[in-house]
Amino acid sequence: MKNYRWLILLGLLLIVLSASLYLLHYSIFHDKHHIFLFMLHDLAFVPIEVLIVSLIIHSALSYREKRAMMKKLNMVIGAFYTEVGTELLRIFSRLETSMPNEKLKMSSKWPDGRFDELAGALSAAGFDPQVGPKELTELKNLLVSNKSFLLSLLQNQNLLEHETFTDLLWALLHLAEELENRKGFEDLPEKDILHLKGDIRRAHSSLIVEWVRYMKHLKNRYPYLFSLAVRTNPFDSEASAVIR
DSSP states (O other): OHHHHHHHHHHHHHHHHHHHHHHHHHHHHOOHHHHHHHHHHHHHHHHHHHIIIIIIIHHHHHHHHHHHHHHHHHHHHHHHIIIIIHHHHHHHHHHOTTOOGGGGOOOTTOOHHHHHHHHHHHHHOOOOOOOOHHHHHHHHHHHHHTHHHHHHHHTOGGGGGOHHHHHHHHHHHHHHHHHHTOSOOTTOOHHHHHHHHHHHHHHHHHHHHHHHHHHHHHHHHOHHHHHHHHHTOTTOTTOOSSOO
């Protein structure tokens, strides 16, 4: 409300200043004809000025700012997959027996549309992770050890423009807290196992879709990073960084 009050006062001040200058002009030259002539001329140019400044220039600057912001955001996403995301995908791929791993072996020859189709199909897929005490312990150790890192990513202001990646971080943090608050995973009730599987399913679905989108970005902007990501694909059991 204070900001609006400041804008209103500024507007009134500018109107009073303009009227004072017109009165000064009239008191010196006593020429109403030229005052109204130039006033009408200036008013006639206002719509064109709005078009140029507000629509064209502002749109161009906004597009440039958005591109710069998305570049920074993708750097954050890249750090996430480097530190924890790729390893999580490896674990999730072992838990999901129905995962179409062959479809996830990407290539630099893929058109953008193929990435988009894959992301859409994975988003609609129904995952059914098979978990036991060993798998839950492995997930717990990885997530809890990287909990501070995940929380630090949420503090990045650029993430406000990427709702789906923010949802992914919240899903992973929730899963980390669920696992951390259980002393062990032996003899868990079936109902509790189903609950954990639901949390894993949510995190897995979001993680893999974001990964496909990030791989598309790497292919288009950073081919050398895409090459390494393909050679270390977490869904390729024969993946190796060594070029043969």
